[in-house]
Amino acid sequence: MNFAVLQFPGSNCDQDCVHVLRTVLGHSAFLLWHKEKSIGDADAVLVPGGFSYGDYLRTGSIARFSPVMNAVKEFAAQGGHVLGICNGFQILCEAGLLPGALIRNRSLQFRCEHVYLKVANNDTPFTNQIPEDRVLRIPIAHGEGNYFCDEKTLETLETNGQILFQYVDRDGDLTDHANPNGSLKNIAGISNVEGNVAGMMPHPERASELVLNEDDGRLIFESLLYALNPGLTTA
């Protein structure tokens, strides 16, 4: 498979995603500069983490106007798979590809630590390889990951199974203590109604190799690979 990893001014997890896709999973991946108008021959798009445009004004608010985002929107409209991680999630929300918004952590502090995640829906292109009841351990690193949407949107998210990941404690329980940023319903990741566009605050690319002490994040990339082509095996 061939992945396009978007690169905005201020992206800083772009290379990390390329590393995991290429070196860890053995697929091809290329950096796609934000001024490009097409996503080329990519099979899927990753919107990586970082501080696009310095996170000035609002996270993701400027990046979403980059020329490449039009191409991403078209790609998504045709059913293409798009995954936004951290700042990528924020950009996808700003771009209207995902509902809701990510506001300031309730602690008002940046938080970098491992969190536990429950998979709220195992039947999606981003979670299909994750065993039911498996609690994932993946790091977060953000100052604005507090997911918010209005009540009606929340209802639709719930009814449609659009909530993908929720912050839980080690035993898988949804507690306030486990919520690192104040997100509604402990939401850590969601998808659009169609299910082909997803965003998540935790960084699976930082937890895809055992030398970095954790490889639960791999399951998310493997799910996506399976969704793109069920016949594939990964390295």
Next chain:
Amino acid sequence: MPADPTITPEIITEHGLTTSEYDRIKEIIGRDPNFTELGIFSVMWSEHCSYKNTRLLLKNFPVKSPRVLVGAGEENAGILDIGDNLAISFKIESHNHPSAVEPFQGSATGVGGIIRDIFTMGARPVCAINSLRFGELSNSEVRRLFRGVVSGIAHYGNCFGIPTVAGEVYFDKSYEGNPLVNAFALGVLRHDQIARGAAKGVGNPVFYVGPATGRDGLAGAAFASQDLTEESAEQQRGAVQVGDPFMEKLCMEACLELLSTGAVAGIQDMGAAGLTCSTCETAARGGTGVEIDLAKVPQRSPGMTPYEILLSESQERMLIIVEKGREEEVKRIFDKWDLPWAEIGSVTDTGQMVVKNHGEVVADLPAAKLADEAPVYQREAKEPSYINEVGNFTLDAFEDQGDPQETLEKLLEWPSVASKNWVYRQYDHMVRANTMVNPGSDAAVIRIKADSVPGGGTGEDFPEKLIALAVDCNAVHVYLDPYEGSKAAVAECARNLACTGAVPIGTTDNLNFGNPHNPELFWQLRESVRGLAEGCVAFNAPVTGGNVSLYNQNPDGAIDPTPTIAMVGLVDQKEHVTTQWFKDEGDAIILLGDLVDSSDDLEGLGGSAYLQVIHGQKNGSPPACDLTTERTLGATLLGLIQSGLVKSAHDCAEGGFAVALAESCFSELHGRNTPCFLGADVNLSDSVDIRLDALLFGESRGRVIISCSDLDAVKVVERAKLMGVPSQRIGTVGGDQLKIKSSRGEHAWEIAVLHDLWWNSIGNAMA
């Protein structure tokens, strides 16, 4: 534009220049300088830029080893070979005074400055660490500074995308009003990617890249070179530098991309003394001259004078000397990254730094003399009177502790010993996906992979390298005995690296001291440098660069002398990476080194955390540091680790044996709010002739607590002894209590309780 003032003796003094220095300037240029030129001399000859009071001392540092590719002082940062055509560049730098004035921006721009130093060398910055000192947290002004500094570092590093992987924080009254903020960055490059800050090639154009110049940070270098007073702070408040990490990230990417084209003849960041320092230093290094026109320099504020433009310390700016004929490549790349640039002048063969403004010459000075011929002073040194008092201190007045229960709790809760998670959880310590050992263990470990080098990650490959980093300095020990304390700072750093499985390869130091004109303070500095130099020689870890920050005082006096040492080491294989936490129930706990240094009358309690916390005393000779013993210990530990025998290793430092043992029982947090504990059952009842407080809380040097599987215990002890390191099995890992049996009885603590005190102490103080 206001006319330049005429130069009077008052103006000369205000510029921090003495009459004899002024005479020297006249001698060098053969006439009176104009106001702009005076400003240039004042910053170039400030302590910050010229090291005029410390240059002679710094000559004592070892600076050579077969690994050194670029040595200390040659360029912005030194470079060490790490094999396979790869190299690392690292350096530490202070931003103390700016942080005292404006903690958030002061620390943020400190991080920005050191990152620039690294990518100026052609290296890709891959990690940062920092060393911080504040007054006591009970003071609300201290909390404001602490909060501001930490969030400033977080803001800059996180946004730039560099992981902040280690650091240290201490709280002591002596830093009240004068916090220390020392920031370190490390970058990676190939040998053939080393860039030079020299203005080479007569006729080559000089480019300015980065945001426009404003009045910010005017003469910051000079500000850093005088005592921090209410007046000097007030002056600086009008000129706070604001950092833009986003801009710097773009600037770095653009510079690295440009360097790979070969169109760059020389490159230099505009740090302290901005445009002034960068032009005259590049010319001096190139043996050339440089001519620039200020009218071409992008300006943010209207009506700036040449003096202001030259001395501004606006952030995120670079000076690039381009191979003639290749200007278009520069423009293309900087336009791609939407970065402002301007061609402001060219390289000449005159040896002069000529500055024009709209064609009119406003400064014309000999570049090499300006950069290299600053006055050098041998300051007077005198042993301070308190040293005598320290030497007379005995333990007689203090009764030995019968019950250590509460003492251990208090020590673990003491902010200087307590967990620094309130700090490092605000730093992204994992970005770039290389951090193998996160903050919280003795040293951090990162891996160097293909995408760590500029232009890397596109197929070509090399064996991954593992780099370990630690930063240390127990300034109380340095205060009580600058020579022994400084040796010990180096030894502790090396020990922390050894505990992690690394061999030290280089050092960078930040000398934070008081006013060098005070003979007693200068004595501290001189003795400290002597100790540091010996330490670096002992561990074969040459000094590759560093920073001097003098004039650190508040109205009550100088700070404790704080020579911060950051050391970098290499881990040979990933299997050797070791952390400080106990791993498995039933493992043997072994102590390497003597429980107490028997030649020390104070049994390790001199200058200890125990004396400070329990007895309110900062007194007594600190334990001596025997570098041979330390080196043997390090080599032995490393040998054991490399043989695969060691499961955890943690050295004893502040708080002594008991604190180190407790810390080994707290695992790295498995996940948010989810600590894991493994208790320990230790028997020290053989040590009958040692005071209990000294046994548990003494800070004798050269001790490491390791754990290994029960079956290996005998082998480990025997091997260590064979290498000449005293060693004994002292207990077993397991349970949920920390149990210590001494000749005075049995003592037990719930790990969960200790962890809670230790983990939340700073967070609670900051809530």
Next chain:
Amino acid sequence: MPLDPWALNDVFQGELLMKAKVIITPKAEVLDPQGKTVQTALEQMGCTGVREVRVGKYVEVEMDGDHDTIKTKLSEYADKFLANPNIEDYRLKLED
């Protein structure tokens, strides 16, 4: 490039230069962690009687054009860029 306050000839060249202000506030139903923290802090410092604090953004734009053009233009950009309608309200104010 920053505006030179003396370069008023811009105006004389027949163009107008105006200062517009966009005040962006979190919607009432959106949690405002910053406001909450400021409120608590004020109370802790002894500032009594505070009932609510909301923290928003203030954007000052200096631009060429007459009142109406600027208003139309800026409303457009405030709608689609300066404020996020999911979580924020905004008010636009023009000088005079």
Next chain:
Amino acid sequence: MPLDPWALNDVFQGELLMKAKVIITPKAEVLDPQGKTVQTALEQMGCTGVREVRVGKYVEVEMDGDHDTIKTKLSEYADKFLANPNIEDYRLKLED
């Protein structure tokens, strides 16, 4: 908690409730990277004629008290807490 607009009995209980606004802007001579970035973004989106953008903060405080007391109180806290005097200016506005 957002204030219930109908709960005017606060006022009837003899106390006054006022809304004060604190507008905090980066000082003129201080770099405003955020403003600069927003300006460039506006230009790239085709919003022409923008000469300068500065981004500041807007703090809305609802508190008990009369005009003068609130003014004195808030000025004090704006000075020492809401604004960072090193790099920011502020203006205080009271309703009415």
